[in-house]
Amino acid sequence: MEFEEHIIKVKKPQKNIHETLEREYCKIGESFGYMPVQSPVFLMLKKKGSQVAIEAQFGRQDEIERSLSRLVKSESDLCVFVTSSNARSMRLEEVRALLLRKFAIKSQKYIFIDIEKGRSVCTKSAWEKFANEASRPEWARAGPMPPPPLFRKKQA
Numbered sequence: 049m050e051f052e053e054h055i056i057k058v059k060k061p062q063k064n065i066h067e068t069l070e071r072e073y074c075k076i077g078e079s080f081g082y083m084p085v086q087s088p089v090f091l092m093l094k095k096k097g098s099q100v101a102i103e104a105q106f107g108r109q110d111e112i113e114r115s116l117s118r119l120v121k122s123e124s125d126l127c128v129f130v131t132s133s134n135a136r137s138m139r140l141e142e143v144r145a146l147l148l149r150k151f152a153i154k155s156q157k158y159i160f161i162d163i164e165k166g167r168s169v170c171t172k173s174a175w176e177k178f179a180n181e182a183s184r185p186e187w188a189r190a191g192p193m194p195p196p197p198l199f200r201k202k203q204a
Contacts (some may be wrong), residue, residue, distance in 0.1 A: 103119050
């Protein structure tokens with residue numbers, strides 16, 4: 049099982065949400081060779097050649113935007129945004145759209161997790177689609193659009 053799958057499977061704790069989530073994510077990170085390091089995000093895990101930033105946010109839209117900004121500035125390979133559908137601030141798709149609209153994510157992979165329902169949304173697929181299209185050889189790319197069809201003029 050991959051690192052991301054373990055992170056997504058973490059269930060919502062009954063109490064001390066932030067402390068329990070941090071402990072669970074650190075335990076998962078350590079099993080994959082990551083060490084927690086100090087940073088402005090909720091939790092930063094690092095190992096040689098890889099870095100993971102995790103942000104747990106249950107607040108309003110402006111707080112969510114600040115959390116996304118911290119994730120983007122972390123320049124981590126994998127960014128995880130954890131929220132709860134019970135917070136009733138923004139849905140996962142809305143948070144994803146906010147990220148793509150306001151920030152340049154480059155090649156970072158983002159995973160948005162709703163710990164209440166165990167649902168997740170990912171953003172790297174859009175970047176991978178673009179990268180795959182850009183790296184295709186010229187002969188394999190779609191050509192220009194064909195000209196519109198010609199219609200005969202009606203004769204009076």
